[in-house]
Amino acid sequence: MRNEWLRSDRLPHIYCAGCGNGTIMNCVLEAITQTGWDRTRTVFLSGIGCSSRAPGYIMTDSLHTTHGRAIAFATGVKMADPSLHVVVFTGDGDLAAIGGNHFIHGCRRNIDITVVCMNNHIYGMTGGQGSPTTPLGKTSTTTPYGAEEAPFDLVELAIAAGANYVARWTSYHVKQLTDAVYDGLLTPGFSLIEVRCQCPTSYGRRNKYREPTDYMTYLKTNAILKRKWEEMERSGENISPDSFPVGEFVRRSRPVMGVPDEA
Amino acid sequence: MKLEIDESRCKGCNLCTLVCPYKIYRPGSRPNRKGIYVPEMDRPERCPNCRLQELYGRRLCGMCALICPDQAIKWVPEKPYEPMKVVIEY
Numbered sequence: 001m002r003n004e005w006l007r008s009d010r011l012p013h014i015y016c017a018g019c020g021n022g023t024i025m026n027c028v029l030e031a032i033t034q035t036g037w038d039r040t041r042t043v044f045l046s047g048i049g050c051s052s053r054a055p056g057y058i059m060t061d062s063l064h065t066t067h068g069r070a071i072a073f074a075t076g077v078k079m080a081d082p083s084l085h086v087v088v089f090t091g092d093g094d095l096a097a098i099g100g101n102h103f104i105h106g107c108r109r110n111i112d113i114t115v116v117c118m119n120n121h122i123y124g125m126t127g128g129q130g131s132p133t134t135p136l137g138k139t140s141t142t143t144p145y146g147a148e149e150a151p152f153d154l155v156e157l158a159i160a161a162g163a164n165y166v167a168r169w170t171s172y173h174v175k176q177l178t179d180a181v182y183d184g185l186l187t188p189g190f191s192l193i194e195v196r197c198q199c200p201t202s203y204g205r206r207n208k209y210r211e212p213t214d215y216m217t218y219l220k221t222n223a224i225l226k227r228k229w230e231e232m233e234r235s236g237e238n239i240s241p242d243s244f245p246v247g248e249f250v251r252r253s254r255p256v257m258g259v260p261d262e263a
Numbered sequence: 264m265k266l267e268i269d270e271s272r273c274k275g276c277n278l279c280t281l282v283c284p285y286k287i288y289r290p291g292s293r294p295n296r297k298g299i300y301v302p303e304m305d306r307p308e309r310c311p312n313c314r315l316q317e318l319y320g321r322r323l324c325g326m327c328a329l330i331c332p333d334q335a336i337k338w339v340p341e342k343p344y345e346p347m348k349v350v351i352e353y
Contacts (some may be wrong), residue, residue: 003337011272012333017277022332030329064267172282212276227327 002029005039007059014053018212020171020197024118025054028087028175031181040084045074047099050125050199051091051118068099071106074113080259082112087185092119093131094150100132107161110189112258115120116181117154117192120199128202136241139206154194159250163187166250170219173246180248189256196223196244218242264313264338266327268301272335275299279327279336285309288327313338 006029013097015021032042044062046052047070055062065073070088078086083173095103095117106113122140123129130147133154137146158166165187167180177195184191198204198215220241224232226247232239266287279288280302287307293298307313312323316338328336 003334006334012274012335015332017274018278019332022334023278023330024335026331027327063323171330174326178329212278213281216281 002026002033005029005032007057009048015050016197016199016201018200019050020120020195020199021051021054021118023171023174024051024177024197025057025089025117026194027178028089028181029058030178031185032087034178034182034245035185037085037185037227041083042087043070043077044087045070045077045091046089047091047094048125049091049094049123050120051089051093054089061155066091068094068097069102070094071099071102071115073112075106075109075258078111078113082258082260085185086113088113088115090115090117091124092117092133092154093123094122096154096157097134104157104161107158107163107190107192110162110164110254110256112188112190112256114181114184114191115193118193118194119154121196122199122203124199124202125132128199128206138203140203141206155249156191158190158192162190162254163192163250164252164254164256165191165248166194167192167248168194168196168244168246170223170246171195172216172219173223176246183248183251187251188259189254200232264316265341266304266307266310266313267339268296268304268335269335269337270299270301272333273299273301274333274335275301276332277302278330278332282326282330283327284324285311 032182039060044055044058046055046069063073070090073087074088121134123131128141130143134147135151155166155168165184169177180193184193185221200212204215222243224243224244226245229245277290286303289305291302295301
């Protein structure tokens with residue numbers, strides 16, 4: 001059971017009411033219990049941010065590292081002992097902004113780690129500044145008239161850089177997310193699971209999603225399965241600019257690094 | 264098995280009321296000691312996972328426990344047979 005993986009004495013956690021990070025933590029732990037990994041041979045790493053508080057509530061070895069450097073530290077852990085299972089929790093500001101270079105080189109090296117990116121479109125912990133994934137026209141404290149810069153597509157970036165498994169889900173699709181994390185954990189090589197989640201305090205409050213359930217309803221209606229998205233593109237159907245494709249984008253076997261047999 | 268909301272962990276975000284296919288959870292009406300409106304359960308014996316999990320030997324739904332960001336919803340084992348009054352609706 002996943003309750004055995006939680007530090008029950010640390011709960012309730014610091015996340016705001018309705019924060020998606022707790023849901024994602026549940027799904028990752030559920031997937032890890034399905035793999036049957038040993039708790040003493042699993043390491044969780046994180047950078048800085050709301051999402052990066054998650055390993056503190058999990059009963060394994062963990063590293064809470066400097067901002068954006070979680071993947072660099074994970075590379076070190078994996079190379080030091082390739083038999084360890086390494087999972088990285090990271091946020092969008094952590095992964096796409098300051099850790100962008102580590103991210104693309106982690107993908108290029110195809111090191112055997114699993115990265116779960118909790119994408120809440122904002123720097124939630126520091127007060128809601130705009131991040132590289134803030135969608136066009138959305139308000140944050142640093143974009144009071146709406147974001148004018150085009151956002152990053154982390155999935156496309158990971159595919160182009162060479163990751164072995166790339167998927168995107170939302171915090172509403174908990175079952176699918178659990179399955180995707182399970183596949184990512186078992187795939188040798190770099191796996192990225194991008195999870196769009198809600199931040200009712202910093203993002204929702206300024207963008208007309210005041211209640212956590214409002215943003216969940218948005219995720220439910222605007223997440224379009226990849227197959228349907230491609231069909232809609234082919235038939236020239238009008239796709240709402242708020243919508244985004246979800247699903248498994250890539251599963252391939254490029255040369256990997258850090259797998260015990262090859263190390 | 265029966266569902267239980269841990270009041271010391273719940274923060275009252277009402278996500279469980281959104282996802283339950285049987286609408287077992289309802290938004291709470293009165294605040295608890297910490298001022299949090301913990302959702303109330305409306306006839307929780309309707310949950311198929313609670314009734315049939317033992318029979319099928321696997322988890323059937325579990326959406327509420329997975330989506331709860333505060334890990335507040337869990338199943339607790341109960342005695343195999345507890346007589347209860349069932350009201351039939353017409």
